[in-house]
Every structure is written in C-alpha cells, then in structure tokens.
Amino acid sequence: MAATDKSPISAGYQPVTWNFKLLAHDMLAGFGGMGEGMSVQIAPDGRRIIWLAHESAPKNFTAVDVSDPRKPKVICQTDLPHANMRSNSLESCGNMMAVAYQTSKKDLQPAGFELFDISKPENPKSISFFDCSGPHSRGVHQLWFCDGEYVHCASGSRDFTPTHPQDDQFYRCVDVRNPSKPVEVGRWWMPGTRQGDNVMPPARHPLDKGFRAHNTNVYPQRPDRCYLAYIDGGMFVLDISDKRNPKKISQWTNSPPYTGFMHTIVPLFDRGLMLVTDESTENNAKDWPKLIWVLDAREETNLVPISTCPLPDHTVYAKAGRFGAHNIHENVPLPTAWQNDQIVLGTFFNGGLRAYDISNPYQPKEVGVFMPPAPPGAPTGTIQMNDVFVDERAIVYAVDRHIGGLYILEMDF
Amino acid sequence: MLDLFPSRQAGLFGRRHKRERGAKIPVTVLTGFLGSGKTTLLQRFLASPEGQGTAVIINEFGAVGIDDALVRDSTEETVLLGNGCVCCITRTDLQAALRRLVFDRERGTVAPFRRIVIETSGLADPGPILQTFSTDRALGGEFHVDVVLAVVDAINGEAELDSAAEARKQIILADRLVISKIDLAEPAAIGRLTRRLQALNPRATIDSAIKGVLDPQRVIEPAAGERSGFIAEAEHSDGIGSFVIAQDAPIEWLAFARAMETLIGLRGGDLLRVKGMLNVAGGRGPVVVQYVQHLAHPPVELEAWPDGNRSSRVVFITRNVAERDVRALFATVQALAKS
Structure with a gap:
C-alpha cells in the first residue's frame, strides 16, 4: 500500500467503468469490427436476437442470441460477396430485415439494400435486392426500416449525377410493402448537389466529407416528417406527408465553424427537443470537438441549439484513433427498443460509451462511462466504440468499430 | 425545465433514479474515536477488490496528528496508492479537496476513482462533514454520502462514550456501527457496549471486526437497509x-x-x-x-x-x-x- 507516484494510473487515458455494469463481452468469433446497424428481434420461437452489421468485409452481418444477456451466443454470421463493399447498416422489423450495401468505389455491384426473411435466425433467406448502383453511386450507406412498409435510406442512384463526387448519397424512400418488389416512391437531395440543379453547389468544408445523407429517421409520432442528417450539409427536417414529393421545412448546421459530418437526429417529441450528433472521422481528435447537440425544437422551423453533452479534456484522448461523438440510441420505434427522453447514450470511439442525463436540457450531465481496455489486436491500441442500442429491458449493447465485437451492459444510475 | 420541456417519463423532481445516489460519486464517511481502529479497517478495505478505485480523504482537523501509515512517507497533498486508489490529506478545507479530486479526475491526472472514503479525525463531529455536501451546491451535485460508518473500540469504547460528547455524536449520526478489537475484550464488556450503542442509535446495525477485518461491502453499501426497522425513538x-x-x-x-x-x-x-x-x-x-x-x-x-x-x-x-x-x-x- 505504499505510495507510488509513478503508478500507471497517473497516465491520462485509462479504462473506466462508471455507473455501468458489464454483463458480457463477445468478440463475435474473431470478426468483431462492427458498423452502425443494431436491431433486436424476438424470433418466432421466443428467442431474443440482436442483428449486427459489420463495418467492413469479409462479414456481412451477425446474429447473436441475447435471450440471456450474460450469455450471448453467435448463431449466424454471413459473408459479403467480395471485399470492396460493406453492409454497415441494418434494421429488423418483425421477421424481416433490411441490410445496406455500400461499395468502396462507384459503379460496383452489389450496391443497394437486401431484404431478408429472418423468421429462422440461423438461416436468413434473401427476399429481394433493391439495386442502387450506378456510375456515380456507391449504393446505400445507412437505412431506416421500422414500420414494415418503407425503407428510408441514404443512397445513390443510377440516374443521379452529383455536382461533386463526394455528394453521391441522398434521401430515398422505398416502398417494400411487397417485399419481393421494392419500389422507390420519393427522394430529396440538398439543392445544388445534383447536376442540373438551379442553385450553386455548396461551398466545401475544409475536411470535405460530402454534402450527402446519413441518417434518415422517421417516427410514428410524426409519420409526415423525416429527420435527415446531411453530413457537411448539417441537418434537415423534411415534410414527407407526400412521400413522392418531400419538402424541406428547416435546416440547421453547426459548420462552419465546426467541421461538418452531421450524423443523426433524434427528436424527443414529448419534450420539444432534438438530439443531433456529429461523427468524428479523423484520427487523433484532429476534428475535435465532435459533439452531441441538444436543440430546442418546439418550433421546427427555428431550431435553437441550447447545449451540448460535455466531453472530457480531449488532449487525453488525442493519441490513438478517433475521439468524439458518433451514434446514439435512437429510440427506434419498435417494441424491442428502449424509449427514453431523459437519458442520452452515445458512442465516442476511444471515449467509449457515455450516458448523459438531459432532464435539464440546458445542462446535460454525464452519468455513466464505459471505456473498456483495448480489445486484443486493436489497431489503434484503444477501444473505438462505434454504435449503441438499448433494448426495451434497458439492456445496453455497444460495439467496437475494429475488432472488439459486442459489449452488453446494464445502466446503473 | 419541466415546464418548458415536459416529459411523461420524468418524476416529480426530474429524472427518476435507480438508486438514491443516482449517478453521483458515492461517499463513505468513516468516523470513530481516536485509536478505535479506523485506519486498520480502511487499510483492509483498500486492499480488497471492493476497495479498488477508492479515493481516500484523510480529514485532519486542527492539531490532531495523523496516525496513518498510508501517507506517512508523503509530502504531497495527494498521493497515489496501490490498487488504483488515491489519497489526499486535507488540513483545513474538505470542500477544496473534493473539488480538486473531481477536477483532476476530469483532466485524467488522477485515477478514475469510483468512490470516496473520508476518514475523519477521531475528535471530529461528523455533522459538519455531512453539512459540507449540502452547503456546497457543486459538491452536492457530484457526491452523495452513501453511509456514515462509526468504529468503536471494544475495550475503550464505553469509557469514551462516557467522557466525550464527540464520541456519542459519532455514534448517534452513524448509519452503521463497527465494534473493533472484539478479540481483545471480554464478552460481557462487548455485550454492555452493544446495548449502549443500541440505546444511542437504534437505527444502526452493528458489525464487529478483528484486526480491521470486515466484509468490504459493509464499508460501502448504502445505508438504506439499516432503516428497515424504523423503530428508533431514543433520548440521549x-x-x-x-x-x-x-x-x-x-x-x-x-x-x-x-x-x-x-x-x-x-x-x-x-x-x-x-x-x-x-x-x-x-x-x-x-x-x-x-x-x-x-x-x-x-x-x-x-x-x-x-x-x-x-x-x-x-x-x-x-x-x-x-x-x-x-x-x-x-x-x-x-x-x-x-x-
């Protein structure tokens, strides 16, 4: 018990588990580089299955039986057709699942999304493939599928020629009521990003991540609204009451002076609030600060930022991999998802998983941190926590971007 | 804020908590008269797995000497201990010490500690320490006193209770009592002391310890369970x-x-x-x-x-x-x- 002022605990960056309880960690059979698709299904036989999209090839998606969250069991892991593509995003709704396919270069196949019958989770069966490939398209980066009827996605298209090659993905709404024959019903892109638009293309940001769609959230509380993140274009609230003709209601952006890459919008309908996240995409915190923003959204045509979720001193984190905001739990409107407007759970790459109490939205307060030790073989030497999902039992699932797989936790606050 | 941004999920006073301390840093106030065995108990606790990640504050008021081997070699105010723990001595300002610990934790210059144990001086009235967490709005937002633990010496405890008002107050304000050195005292004396303690504080449970050995959970468990009886009606x-x-x-x-x-x-x-x-x-x-x-x-x-x-x-x-x-x-x- 002697004093040891040379103790490694004095080093700045250290694993922390604060007000979370780790129930289980699964490296997912050695393929633990996970994307930002996480969805829970109650299978016909009663098992609880979490479906996870991989961040990169060779794997497509993995299903884990989490009926007992302390004993997760991989029951299915599928391969992509080739290495120049990724799935990254998926959503399940009942016994159907939509999986996004994005290629590393334009004009490759398959680029689009695939629908699966997952009624037998060990053996998902392809129902159909919606092709989004094209000479200027990388396919689908992200999708939203919660009502069993429409897939809302960030996608390119064969007939879409962007004004800048980075601006290839835009909002598309696809009718999958006949799942064997998905049909596009509407689309919207930021004016100026398509050749032929009658407005000037937007001025590029210094990091230039593209004026293109990311998350495309639609909730049953407002089925006539799409909450659309548009990376360097900020975010948009769209009126989709006529899906064939989405219309912009409002836009909000923090960049410049911030560095773009707006990622997710989660409206908290009861409270008149909106959560908006950036994504950190640069190593060593070069794009710091990447934040979760809280907006007063009582008037949807005049969104007012009122606070951000506080981050620790970035200098400690600026040494290995990414640090900053990315995904948050999105209150996905499904019976298997936790619905909450008091707590925000977000992933921050080497900043781990963090929870914030926003009961006073002017002063978000950090209430929990889970920064596990670097998983074995982690290329950055740190965790790179990428996505989080909370099921209706309030069990938290978080995934590492590179190798660490799935962490299952309980909130303890 | 609930007026502007109402929530059906919120309770009467904001977010409903899973437990009393919510997300605040839990604090154990370890009190007890001079020589009662607080330091031994603390050392045992810090060496246990449950003690990992503890920040210790030795609250030395006035001229009372520190009898703590944990820090005797240190000239620093804050020293790092083994087992992921951190220790600081505060001679005057407990509030400043607590604030500094939170600040240093945020900056990553001390271990990401999980709890605080404040060891009071033997002559300390724990009342002002409890007040510290109420008077300082910032501290009240960060810390929560989970348990006040009073250590009583099985040999000298009775005499101290007779002679020292501070010793009595320590017992009365505690959530949990620990009789130390029971291996050195006669059973009859332990029985008398136990009855005396029960009379002074019927709310508290009474544990015993030999050479500081106590279930580490009893050092940190929130005190709510102790109050299940709620039969206390005592005049002291x-x-x-x-x-x-x-x-x-x-x-x-x-x-x-x-x-x-x-x-x-x-x-x-x-x-x-x-x-x-x-x-x-x-x-x-x-x-x-x-x-x-x-x-x-x-x-x-x-x-x-x-x-x-x-x-x-x-x-x-x-x-x-x-x-x-x-x-x-x-x-x-x-x-x-x-x-």
Whole structure:
C-alpha cells in the first residue's frame, strides 16, 4: 500500500467503468469490427436476437442470441460477396430485415439494400435486392426500416449525377410493402448537389466529407416528417406527408465553424427537443470537438441549439484513433427498443460509451462511462466504440468499430 | 425545465433514479474515536477488490496528528496508492479537496476513482462533514454520502462514550456501527457496549471486526437497509434525541415541504440529520428527502420502492426538539393544506 507516484494510473487515458455494469463481452468469433446497424428481434420461437452489421468485409452481418444477456451466443454470421463493399447498416422489423450495401468505389455491384426473411435466425433467406448502383453511386450507406412498409435510406442512384463526387448519397424512400418488389416512391437531395440543379453547389468544408445523407429517421409520432442528417450539409427536417414529393421545412448546421459530418437526429417529441450528433472521422481528435447537440425544437422551423453533452479534456484522448461523438440510441420505434427522453447514450470511439442525463436540457450531465481496455489486436491500441442500442429491458449493447465485437451492459444510475 | 420541456417519463423532481445516489460519486464517511481502529479497517478495505478505485480523504482537523501509515512517507497533498486508489490529506478545507479530486479526475491526472472514503479525525463531529455536501451546491451535485460508518473500540469504547460528547455524536449520526478489537475484550464488556450503542442509535446495525477485518461491502453499501426497522425513538445525553414519523397515506409534497421549512426556520440548527422516504401523492416511486441542520438536499424520486412497505417514514435526529411538537407541526400543516 505504499505510495507510488509513478503508478500507471497517473497516465491520462485509462479504462473506466462508471455507473455501468458489464454483463458480457463477445468478440463475435474473431470478426468483431462492427458498423452502425443494431436491431433486436424476438424470433418466432421466443428467442431474443440482436442483428449486427459489420463495418467492413469479409462479414456481412451477425446474429447473436441475447435471450440471456450474460450469455450471448453467435448463431449466424454471413459473408459479403467480395471485399470492396460493406453492409454497415441494418434494421429488423418483425421477421424481416433490411441490410445496406455500400461499395468502396462507384459503379460496383452489389450496391443497394437486401431484404431478408429472418423468421429462422440461423438461416436468413434473401427476399429481394433493391439495386442502387450506378456510375456515380456507391449504393446505400445507412437505412431506416421500422414500420414494415418503407425503407428510408441514404443512397445513390443510377440516374443521379452529383455536382461533386463526394455528394453521391441522398434521401430515398422505398416502398417494400411487397417485399419481393421494392419500389422507390420519393427522394430529396440538398439543392445544388445534383447536376442540373438551379442553385450553386455548396461551398466545401475544409475536411470535405460530402454534402450527402446519413441518417434518415422517421417516427410514428410524426409519420409526415423525416429527420435527415446531411453530413457537411448539417441537418434537415423534411415534410414527407407526400412521400413522392418531400419538402424541406428547416435546416440547421453547426459548420462552419465546426467541421461538418452531421450524423443523426433524434427528436424527443414529448419534450420539444432534438438530439443531433456529429461523427468524428479523423484520427487523433484532429476534428475535435465532435459533439452531441441538444436543440430546442418546439418550433421546427427555428431550431435553437441550447447545449451540448460535455466531453472530457480531449488532449487525453488525442493519441490513438478517433475521439468524439458518433451514434446514439435512437429510440427506434419498435417494441424491442428502449424509449427514453431523459437519458442520452452515445458512442465516442476511444471515449467509449457515455450516458448523459438531459432532464435539464440546458445542462446535460454525464452519468455513466464505459471505456473498456483495448480489445486484443486493436489497431489503434484503444477501444473505438462505434454504435449503441438499448433494448426495451434497458439492456445496453455497444460495439467496437475494429475488432472488439459486442459489449452488453446494464445502466446503473 | 419541466415546464418548458415536459416529459411523461420524468418524476416529480426530474429524472427518476435507480438508486438514491443516482449517478453521483458515492461517499463513505468513516468516523470513530481516536485509536478505535479506523485506519486498520480502511487499510483492509483498500486492499480488497471492493476497495479498488477508492479515493481516500484523510480529514485532519486542527492539531490532531495523523496516525496513518498510508501517507506517512508523503509530502504531497495527494498521493497515489496501490490498487488504483488515491489519497489526499486535507488540513483545513474538505470542500477544496473534493473539488480538486473531481477536477483532476476530469483532466485524467488522477485515477478514475469510483468512490470516496473520508476518514475523519477521531475528535471530529461528523455533522459538519455531512453539512459540507449540502452547503456546497457543486459538491452536492457530484457526491452523495452513501453511509456514515462509526468504529468503536471494544475495550475503550464505553469509557469514551462516557467522557466525550464527540464520541456519542459519532455514534448517534452513524448509519452503521463497527465494534473493533472484539478479540481483545471480554464478552460481557462487548455485550454492555452493544446495548449502549443500541440505546444511542437504534437505527444502526452493528458489525464487529478483528484486526480491521470486515466484509468490504459493509464499508460501502448504502445505508438504506439499516432503516428497515424504523423503530428508533431514543433520548440521549446532550439533549440529542431521535424519532421516526411515519404515515401510510400518501403525503402532499407541498404540505411536507412547508412543514419542513417551518421547522428549519424555527429550529434548523437543532436538526442534526433528517432523512427518509416519502410516499408523495402523484409520485410513482418513493421520494428520498434529507436535511442537515438548515440545509435540504434536493429531493430525489426513485424508480421503485425497495420493498413492499409503501409508507412514508422519516427519521429525525434532533437536539432538544420534542417529537410531539414535530408531529403536531406536521399534522397542523397537513390539515391547513387540505382546508
């Protein structure tokens, strides 16, 4: 018990588990580089299955039986057709699942999304493939599928020629009521990003991540609204009451002076609030600060930022991999998802998983941190926590971007 | 904020907590008379797995010497211990030490500690320490006193209780008592001491320790369980008494708050500690209330009741404040609130 002022605990960056309880960690059979698709299904036989999209090839998606969250069991892991593509995003709704396919270069196949019958989770069966490939398209980066009827996605298209090659993905709404024959019903892109638009293309940001769609959230509380993140274009609230003709209601952006890459919008309908996240995409915190923003959204045509979720001193984190905001739990409107407007759970790459109490939205307060030790073989030497999902039992699932797989936790606050 | 941004999920006082401390840093206040064995118990705890990640504050008031081997070699205010722990000595300002620990943790210059143990000097009255967490708004937002633990020496404890008012107050304000050195004392003496302690503080459970060995959980477990009996009604020396006010029917918050405001206004200095759980009308979980003298902690609504008992129960530890007067005050205010 002697004093040891040379103790490694004095080093700045250290694993922390604060007000979370780790129930289980699964490296997912050695393929633990996970994307930002996480969805829970109650299978016909009663098992609880979490479906996870991989961040990169060779794997497509993995299903884990989490009926007992302390004993997760991989029951299915599928391969992509080739290495120049990724799935990254998926959503399940009942016994159907939509999986996004994005290629590393334009004009490759398959680029689009695939629908699966997952009624037998060990053996998902392809129902159909919606092709989004094209000479200027990388396919689908992200999708939203919660009502069993429409897939809302960030996608390119064969007939879409962007004004800048980075601006290839835009909002598309696809009718999958006949799942064997998905049909596009509407689309919207930021004016100026398509050749032929009658407005000037937007001025590029210094990091230039593209004026293109990311998350495309639609909730049953407002089925006539799409909450659309548009990376360097900020975010948009769209009126989709006529899906064939989405219309912009409002836009909000923090960049410049911030560095773009707006990622997710989660409206908290009861409270008149909106959560908006950036994504950190640069190593060593070069794009710091990447934040979760809280907006007063009582008037949807005049969104007012009122606070951000506080981050620790970035200098400690600026040494290995990414640090900053990315995904948050999105209150996905499904019976298997936790619905909450008091707590925000977000992933921050080497900043781990963090929870914030926003009961006073002017002063978000950090209430929990889970920064596990670097998983074995982690290329950055740190965790790179990428996505989080909370099921209706309030069990938290978080995934590492590179190798660490799935962490299952309980909130303890 | 609930007016501007209402939430159906929020409770009466904001987010409903899973437990009383919510997300705050848990604090154990370790008190006990000089030589009672606090340091030995603390050393044992720090060496246990449960002790990992503990920040220790040795609260040395005035000229009392530190008998703590943990820090004897250090000239620094804050030293790092093994087992992921950190220790600092505060000679004057506990608040400054606590603030500095939080600041250093945020900056990553000290270990990401998980709890604080404050070891008081043997002559310390724990009252001011409890008050610290109420008086400082910033500290109250960061820390929560989970348990006040008093160590009593099996050999010298009785004599100390006879001679020293501070020793009696330590016992009275504690949530949990530990009789140390039981291997060195006669069973009859231990029995007498136990009865004396029960008389002074019927709310507290009594553990025993030999050479500082105590289940580490008992050093950190929140004290709520100790209050399950709620039978305490005791008159002590020094005019200090304790009693419980309980009520089965739900309480109107406004009536309770007004009664407490009146009581604090008239006799706040004599409310040494008031703590309880209320079944507030319109609430879903119990509302935890806590007062130290003139100061009230913000009420917290929990997600669920800890047991089947849904009655309101508040323990008062007071100086020269009669139970009947407090009961009358509450009855009157509640009646007026209804009329």
